[in-house]
Amino acid sequence: xxxxxxxQLDERVSVLLRERxxxxxxxxxxxxxxxxxxxxxxxxxxxxxxxxxxxxVKVGIDEGIPPMLKGTGAGTLLTVVGVLxxxxxxxxxxxxxxLKLAGRIGQxxxxxxRRRVFDHFQRLSLSFHEKYTSGRVISRLTSDVExxxxxLQSGFDGLVTAVLTLFGTAVLLLVLxxxxxxxxxxxxxxxxxxxxxxxxxxxxxxxxxxxxxxxVIVHFVESMTGIRAVQAFQRQERNQEIFAQLNxxxxxxxxxxxxxxxxxxxGIKLIGNVTVAxxxxxxxxxxxxxxxxxxxxxxxxxxxxQFYEPMQEISQxxxxxxxxxxALEKLSGVLEEEPAVPEPRKPAxxxxxxxxxxFEGVSFAYTADxxxxxxxxxxxxxxxxxxxxGTTGAGKTTLAKLISRFYDPTAxxxxxxxxxxxxxxxxxxxxxxxxxxxxxxxxxxxxxxxxRFGRPGASDREVREAAMAIGAHEFVSALPDGYDTExxxxxxxxxxxxxxxxxxxxxxxxxxAVLILDEATSSLDVPSERLVQRALRTILADRTAxxxxxxxxxxxxxxRVLVMERGEVVEDGSPGELVAAAGRFAALHRAxxxxxx
Numbered sequence: 001x002x003x004x005x006x007x008q009l010d011e012r013v014s015v016l017l018r019e020r021x022x023x024x025x026x027x028x029x030x031x032x033x034x035x036x037x038x039x040x041x042x043x044x045x046x047x048x049x050x051x052x053x054x055x056x057v058k059v060g061i062d063e064g065i066p067p068m069l070k071g072t073g074a075g076t077l078l079t080v081v082g083v084l085x086x087x088x089x090x091x092x093x094x095x096x097x098x099l100k101l102a103g104r105i106g107q108x109x110x111x112x113x114r115r116r117v118f119d120h121f122q123r124l125s126l127s128f129h130e131k132y133t134s135g136r137v138i139s140r141l142t143s144d145v146e147x148x149x150x151x152l153q154s155g156f157d158g159l160v161t162a163v164l165t166l167f168g169t170a171v172l173l174l175v176l177x178x179x180x181x182x183x184x185x186x187x188x189x190x191x192x193x194x195x196x197x198x199x200x201x202x203x204x205x206x207x208x209x210x211x212x213x214x215x216v217i218v219h220f221v222e223s224m225t226g227i228r229a230v231q232a233f234q235r236q237e238r239n240q241e242i243f244a245q246l247n248x249x250x251x252x253x254x255x256x257x258x259x260x261x262x263x264x265x266x267g268i269k270l271i272g273n274v275t276v277a278x279x280x281x282x283x284x285x286x287x288x289x290x291x292x293x294x295x296x297x298x299x300x301x302x303x304x305x306q307f308y309e310p311m312q313e314i315s316q317x318x319x320x321x322x323x324x325x326x327a328l329e330k331l332s333g334v335l336e337e338e339p340a341v342p343e344p345r346k347p348a349x350x351x352x353x354x355x356x357x358x359f360e361g362v363s364f365a366y367t368a369d370x371x372x373x374x375x376x377x378x379x380x381x382x383x384x385x386x387x388x389x390g391t392t393g394a395g396k397t398t399l400a401k402l403i404s405r406f407y408d409p410t411a412x413x414x415x416x417x418x419x420x421x422x423x424x425x426x427x428x429x430x431x432x433x434x435x436x437x438x439x440x441x442x443x444x445x446x447x448x449x450x451x452r453f454g455r456p457g458a459s460d461r462e463v464r465e466a467a468m469a470i471g472a473h474e475f476v477s478a479l480p481d482g483y484d485t486e487x488x489x490x491x492x493x494x495x496x497x498x499x500x501x502x503x504x505x506x507x508x509x510x511x512x513a514v515l516i517l518d519e520a521t522s523s524l525d526v527p528s529e530r531l532v533q534r535a536l537r538t539i540l541a542d543r544t545a546x547x548x549x550x551x552x553x554x555x556x557x558x559x560r561v562l563v564m565e566r567g568e569v570v571e572d573g574s575p576g577e578l579v580a581a582a583g584r585f586a587a588l589h590r591a592x593x594x595x596x597x
Contacts, residue, residue, distance in 0.1 A: 021328035024335060028109050035105050039098060040160065046094035047164040049087045051172060054302035056084040058176070062295030106152035110145060116335060117141055125340035126406040138221055140334055143213050144327035151324035162317065169307040176296050176303075180286065184279050184304060187271050194271075198264045203325070205257045210326035212250040219246055272308030279304060341408050347425035353432035354382040354417050355513035355544030357403060362412035364398060371410075372398045373567040382417070382513075385545040387558035387575075389588060395567040396548045400516045403546065404435050416514070434512035436503050438519040442494070447476050448483040450502055454510035466509040469538055472501040504539070514544045517554075533557065552592040561585055 029036060064077030117140055121129075170188075173181035223230060223239050230239060283297040359378040365371040372395050380386050388396040401407050402414050405421045413420045416432060424432075434454070442450050451463045458466075463483065467473040475498055479485040487494055487502075494502070507515060536557055549555055556575055563571035563584050571583050578585035 020332040020336065021325060024328055024332040028113060032105050032109070035101065039101055039105070042094050042098045042101070043160045044164065046091050046098060047161060047168065049091040049094065050306070051165070051168045052087045053084060054299045054306065055172065055176075056080055056087065057302060058293075058295035058299035060084070060295070061298055062293045102152075106149065109152055110149050113148065113331070114141060114145060117145075117331060120335055120337075123339060124337060126401070127340045128337060138217055140331055143217065144210065144331055147210070147320075147323045147327035148331075151320050165306055165309075169303050173300065173303055173307075176299060177286075177292050180279065180283055180292060180296075180300060183282055184275060184300065184307075186278075187275050191268065191271060194264065194267055198260060202257065202260055205253065205260060206323045207326040207329070209250070209253040209257060209323065210330060212246070212253045214330070215246045216243070216250050219243055268308065272304070275308070276301060276304050341405055341422075343425055344423050347428065348419050348423040350417060350419055350424060350428050350432065353513035355432070356380070356382040356415075356417050357514060357544060357546075358415045358418075359399075359402075360413045360415065362402065362409045362414060364402060364407065364410050371567065373402075373409075376412070376567070376569070378562075378569065380544060380546070382544055383542055384560060385540050385543075385547065385558040387547040387549065387555040387561045388564060389549070389552075389555060389561060389585060390564035394564040396564055397518055398567075399564075400435060400518050400546055400548060403514065403516060404433055405429055431510075432512055433514040433516065434507050434510050435516040435518060436507045442487050442499055442502060444487070446481075446484050446486055447479065447502060450487060451483075451505045451509060454506035454508070458509055462509065463505075466505045467501075469508050470501060470504040470536075472498075472505050475501070508539050512543070514546070515539065516546045516548075518548045519550070552589055 060077055060080040064074070064080050067076055068074050121137060121140075170181075170185060173184050175181075219239075219242055223243070230236060279300055280297075283292060283300055286292045287294055287297050357378075357380040359376045362373055362376045362378075363371060364373040376399075388399060390396055398407075402409060403421075405414070405424075408422060413422070415421070416424065416429075421429060443453070448460065448463050451466060452458050454466075455462075460483070464473060467476055467483075476483055476485075487499075533553060536554070540557070545558070547554060547558055555561060558575065561571070561573060561575050561578050562569050563578070565584075571578055571581070571585055573581065575585075575589075579589050580586070
């Protein structure tokens, strides 16, 4: 009973996945309805030309050869041959036109699909990317898109050709000779049953193939991304074991698909050959008894070849279709994923933010059973620099993520200048709030391009002024090409401290109303930190700042300190007041002073 319930559940899930895939495919094809209609017309003409050739052979044998044997001339045969050649040329030309048009449409659709997937991945919330690995992202944009590309390039042609050939041939067989046509079509129910079995089995097998190849890509990308840790902790052997298992699963999934093809294709060929043999025997007996002509028998044999060729090729089409179907299921699932922090339908206007931040009854949990912020009421006036200190897991970074609206509160509201963040569009919020983290990402390109990332329209002079303001100009000028120096992959040609200074320059150029520094000075050495400390006073002037730091040298420049514990503010005051109060912050400060001596 449980097994039946599971089977029904699996079937319902499968139906929903197929419906979702059809919606995506239909949406992609909608702009090309006229072009697809033209493609259909072209391929119909091409197939009609192909279907006419066996009939012309029949006419040539029955009506063109007898006059020649009687010596009355070859005019009829030559006419038939001329029409046959014209049909062959028509088929070739329409085939060429189809391939050109289909190729262009297919590439346009793939271009749109890649654009949609990339754009959607960028818009999805941080929570999605934290659970959806980079390997799976790459798999969606590579192997899944390629599977759909194969369908668009050859699938449509195979499907329409198979349908037209099968039905057209069946009709022509019955028209040529009803009795012999019925004999030729006796195996059709068996063909349909075999095809149905193959379709059902291949749907399961090819979905597994897409899943296993995605796991291979995920493991490969994660291993290469973390290659330093892999080599440092000698994890190569374990990674190789995991990869070997995933690779073997992928091999087994492909082997299953090949076994299906190995059963289907020879089976279809066997049925076809047995049918041809039966028609040849029965048709030959009819021809001997002059109940059919030799031309009709020849046409029957040619049509049967055309009839069974699509049935043999349909297995390859199903391979492509099922592989693309599984890929469409995954891509449609990603594209229907809704951002956890959606854009407001009617955004509120915020012409120029002053930077006032307020938490009203805010609670938050990453998982339902583990609240990080149980209940928080907090006001940060515009222009105030606030330092957050506390043990790991106290909720400091979560607070910063809520202000940046990487997450929305489970309950309560976060407001900027009296406007709820949920009422601000993303462009407005990102102009007003900027976060600098411990490991800021540098994109491939020059130093100037990475600084200009904070304000793409900034001039070269403004880029240099931003670098000077935070103390980065000296080291940038000393680089081989100055501001035009390539930073390398993820800034690999620069030290951690230099990368952080570039990130500070980027944030300064962006000129936000609220600046969040999340352990932003932790990767700096002492000389670099001292340089940044001087620059920070300039950066934070007349700006709301939230500073998360373990180094109390950074905390000392703040106007106000909040000590957090288990998601609650347990101490609140200026650095001097809290040191004098002899509480938690005072203990931290005393330990820091002792560490310097």
